[in-house]
Amino acid sequence: MHSNKLGWLLLAPTLLVLFFFGVLPFIYVVYVSFHQWNPFAVNPDMVFNWAENYRRVVFDTQFLASLGVTAAFVFFAVISELILGYLLAQAFMKDFPGKAIFRTIHTLPLIMAPIIVGSIWKLMTTPSIGIIPNLLDSWFGYDLNIGQSAIAAFITTVVMDIWHWTPLVTLTLIAALVSLPPDPFEQAQIDGANKRQIFWHITLPMIRPAILATVFIRLMDALRTVDEVLMLTGGGPGSATRYVGVHIFKEVFPRTNYGYGSAISVIVLYLTIVVCWLLYVGLIAPRNKKG
Amino acid sequence: MTDLEELGDMDEKLNLHETDAPPEETKTGFLPIQTNWFDRLFISVVIWVALSLIWFRFIEPFGPSIWISNAIALALAVLIITKG
Numbered sequence: 001m002h003s004n005k006l007g008w009l010l011l012a013p014t015l016l017v018l019f020f021f022g023v024l025p026f027i028y029v030v031y032v033s034f035h036q037w038n039p040f041a042v043n044p045d046m047v048f049n050w051a052e053n054y055r056r057v058v059f060d061t062q063f064l065a066s067l068g069v070t071a072a073f074v075f076f077a078v079i080s081e082l083i084l085g086y087l088l089a090q091a092f093m094k095d096f097p098g099k100a101i102f103r104t105i106h107t108l109p110l111i112m113a114p115i116i117v118g119s120i121w122k123l124m125t126t127p128s129i130g131i132i133p134n135l136l137d138s139w140f141g142y143d144l145n146i147g148q149s150a151i152a153a154f155i156t157t158v159v160m161d162i163w164h165w166t167p168l169v170t171l172t173l174i175a176a177l178v179s180l181p182p183d184p185f186e187q188a189q190i191d192g193a194n195k196r197q198i199f200w201h202i203t204l205p206m207i208r209p210a211i212l213a214t215v216f217i218r219l220m221d222a223l224r225t226v227d228e229v230l231m232l233t234g235g236g237p238g239s240a241t242r243y244v245g246v247h248i249f250k251e252v253f254p255r256t257n258y259g260y261g262s263a264i265s266v267i268v269l270y271l272t273i274v275v276c277w278l279l280y281v282g283l284i285a286p287r288n289k290k291g
Numbered sequence: 292m293t294d295l296e297e298l299g300d301m302d303e304k305l306n307l308h309e310t311d312a313p314p315e316e317t318k319t320g321f322l323p324i325q326t327n328w329f330d331r332l333f334i335s336v337v338i339w340v341a342l343s344l345i346w347f348r349f350i351e352p353f354g355p356s357i358w359i360s361n362a363i364a365l366a367l368a369v370l371i372i373t374k375g
Contacts, residue, residue, distance in 0.1 A: 051347070055351070267344070286324065286325045287323065287324060
């Protein structure tokens with residue numbers, strides 16, 4: 001019992017911070033989501049309107065469309081980051097000239113603020129002055145204009161996210177690969193297993209917890225992407241890159257529609273939790289022996 | 292007392308390995324995964340929200356009130372928490 005008390009005492013500061021900066025704001029957002037509240041409207045007061053905001057959300061075609069493009073963005077970004085991150089982690093496990101410098105340069109995007117990443121990519125993709133449209137034009141004769149082409153804008157945001165976040169996946173997977181015991185690999189080699197068999201039957205199952213943790217982190221991060229995309233495309237052209245985070249931003253800040261914006265935020269949080277929970281249930285939750 | 296002994300003593304005091312922590316009460320019900328009471332409450336809330344949103348979108352426009360959905364969700368929650 002004594003150790004329990006000490007444990008709670010040591011946890012208390014963190015729990016207090018979490019309560020005041022995590023739980024309380026969440027409760028407030030849920031509270032606001034049940035109100036009609038636009039401080040710059042004719043009636044600036046908060047008016048309780050039951051679940052009217054949620055009723056409105058499920059018919060909001062712009063929000064539903066933003067959910068669709070967000071799902072596509074998350075799918076392509078997270079899968080690409082995982083594959084690329086794993087390949088880079090495997091490359092960093094071997095020695096090659098300039099490895100230390102390459103690893104440092106490769107990690108640099110991680111330390112940049114998303115808004116700066118958005119600015120850099122904006123400069124690099126602006127037609128006539130950006131390096132990417134220039135190179136694509138001179139090499140392939142392709143005219144990249146993310147202000148006009150919806151598909152080009154979407155792919156550019158995915159590539160930007162991959163560029164920004166693959167180092168995180170690489171670092172996590174390097175940590176997982178380094179900690180693997182050598183015995184199973186040696187035994188597999190003695191038994192005559194080839195590289196593919198070793199990957200599928202030994203490496204992958206052993207680093208599965210690290211992969212899952214990385215997927216959870218990246219999934220949650222990608223679902224709340226706002227600043228880089230807002231900087232790069234502003235959600236356009238049209239609504240091609242209007243991801244849910246961008247949609248909430250545009251609903252809450254320029255329109256000051258706090259009640260409705262809160263309802264959308266709560267639904268996005270709900271969907272994020274459900275997606276992560278389904279992944280957990282599908283991949284690692286202990287099965288019911290009777291079921 | 293040496294540093295190592297002190298560390299071992301601290302480890303015991305902090306109970307880092309939770310050797311005397313009460314075993315988590317997991318249950319084997321009709322759900323396909325092992326759950327404790329909080330998991331079942333969580334599943335009930337997830338179903339309640341999903342049912343409400345689906346009701347708003349597809350059923351309420353034809354007349355039935357959202358309170359019917361809430362009653363169904365409550366009944367499901369009781370079933371999941373007690374038998375899940």
